[in-house]
Amino acid sequence: MKRPGLLAALAAVAGVGAALDYGAPDPESQAPLAVGGKRRLVSSELLQDAISGEKLFARAKELYEIAKLGEEEYNRPTRVIGSEGHLGTLLYIHSALADLGDYYNLSSQSFPAVVGNVFESRLVIADRLAESAEPMSLTPPTEYREPVSGDVVLVENDGCDLTDYPAHVRGNIALVRRGTCSFGKKSGNAGKSGAVAAVIYNHESGTVHGTLGQPSPDHVATFGLSREEADGVIARLRRGESVDATAFVDAEVKTVETHNLVAQTAAGDPENCVMLGGHSDSVADGPGINDDGSGSLSLVEVAAQLARFDVRNCVRFAWWAAEEEGLLGSDFYVASLSPEENRRIRVFMDFDMLASPNFAYQVYNATNDAHPVGSQELRDLYVRWYEARGLPYTFIPFDGRSDYDGFIRHGIPAGGIATGAEGVKTEEEAALFGGRAGEWYDPCYHQLCDDLSNVNVTAWEINTKLVAHAVAHFAVSFEGFPERSDAVVADDGAGTYGQRVRYHGSRLFV
Structure with a gap:
């Protein structure tokens, strides 16, 4: 039987509304920065200033309580698709955005997913x-x-x-x-x-x-x-x-039915959208507070703070379901776009794991010769931000391990930042970023211990400020950014992006 719609489905989760107090929006943090009765145009500096590690960690505490809703069925806190923990996650995100009034147009996209x-x-x-x-x-x-x-x-x-x-x-x-x-x-x-x-x-x-x-x-x-x-x-x-x-x-x-959530600013040029996403689900083995609670909550916080400002270009936030099952939500979304809707997305930014305990500041090594044109310009925007603050960074393969994959395959420029998963930190990286060489960037990757103790709040705050910077940059102007083309990158096995075929999501499939 199909669920009667997102809100009805979420409301049907026993005890979610009663068990969780999401709290009212902070009046001070939500008040518009007004000039003459109108919102001020967003600026990178002001949007970054609104981001704090304290607010992010407060959201993480709420998310961990939501993950506990999965304990009865899975004997552990989890937000895997189909669980009450995941439905509670969707309710939390939807409620946070709905509390912002009519600033965003909210929509959900239902699809069947194999788990x-x-x-x-x-x-x-x-x-x-x-x-x-x-x-x-x-x-x-x-x-x-x-x-x-x-x-x-x-x-x-x-x-x-x-x-x-x-x-x-x-x-x-x-x-x-x-x-x-x-x-x-x-x-x-x-x-x-x-x-x-x-x-x-x-x-x-x-x-x-x-x-x-x-x-x-x-x-x-x-x-x-x-x-x-x-x-x-x-x-x-x-x-x-x-x-x-x-x-x-x-x-x-x-097979379960699950949902993508999308929020697009009511203001801004709808023909020129900056889009960003993270995934709302975890693996069955744990609560997923870093993977990808960190990325999805960064988006919630940036979306909440952006609502204080005006924008010239539309900003579209997305929370994908079933990423852990093989990028199913993002693949479904991009494949559903008409050619006209596809071209309205000028760039897509992926944020999957922004608070790894043994972190490195990682930038996807997207290049225009191997990916849709504009991907390299996005990569360089991240690099300039780190360099301007004297922060180290490292490039990582753009190999299909997260939700940018479907966008690249459909010709949409993309990129993102991360802090590392099960990869091993090198001696050179330990000298740059601190932490422990020879250990995973996230020692609790895809495990029960991916809980509140598994986030580095300093790295999380810094990376969320970079997310805010990128949003503000494109929300104001795409000047100097390449126009969209109709080219779609072929999976011919050649070049950097050709290596993508080894992965589709966090697991190898070849």
Whole structure:
């Protein structure tokens, strides 16, 4: 049954309205900076001055209480799509914007999204627990949610063709090399060949954090495995030895209806919009206060403070659902745009994780030769801001790991900033930014501990001021910024953006 609309859906969440006191807007912070009875034109300096770490952290406290709404179903605080924690998040964002009166035109976009949850899993190879084994996102369970056993069968080539799978894989466990085609393709081919499970081993160091993508009835329970653990097994198989294994996955894959939220200024030229977004959902494993509570709350706070000012160009804020399931919300939104609506978006800015505890100030390395023209100008705007304040920064790949991906593929200039996820901080970065070399930028990435203790408020405030600067800059003028073109970047595997095909969201899919 379809939900009767966003507000009705949110109101149906038992206890949300009663359990949470979002508070009235601060009259001082919301009062317009008026000149002659009219709002003053936004300026970067004034909008940045309105941003404080104290206000951001106060919002984080509210968001953590909302995440607790997911505890009854998931036994932990979470804001994963379909949970009461996510519905409460949407209500919080919608309420914060509605409290600003008619400054924004608010809309929601409903769409079906596939969500997966792994409750328990293990892979035992030759009587040893495979420590690097990780079930793929959106994997189905093993048959009857019971352990399945068989011989490990090495699949030749990359397992992208059914002919790669030997006949004796039937009833056994396929061991497939990562590469060339999607993990979903490999899992489906293993299923078609009669395998009871599949293990995809890495051709690089480390395990595979992957997703099977769009569910298929041919998929079988599928794990990623590190090259280090796979090498010994492969060596034994190539010597003609038999290696047995047992796989177990208790999981579910289901479709839920969820919502994108969009707020566009009523004022400003609607033919020239600056758009910015962050995702409203978390993974099932935790509350997601940094990922992406930090980015989504930065947008809420900037939107609230912008309402004190006038704008010349329209500003459009978006909170995407189902980013953690593979950028589903942002992909759905961009694919739904007509050509005319697409061209109205002059630039898109993505803000996913702005408060990592072991942070670096990261700028997506978007260039005009590999991405829609204007992406490099946006990158350089961020760089100039950091440099003007004597702050260090580093470039990171623009490789499809967040919601800018759909915009780039549809020809819209894009970019963004971040503070790091599961990547390891280098000695050089520790010298620049402080923190701990050799550890993740976010030690609680996609974990239960991504809570109120998992944000660096100093980094969060600085980056939110940069968000405010970028909004104010384009809200006043696009002078000197390239006009939109009809060019769409092709996925030809060449150049910086061609590398995007390794990712679609936070997990590898090839």
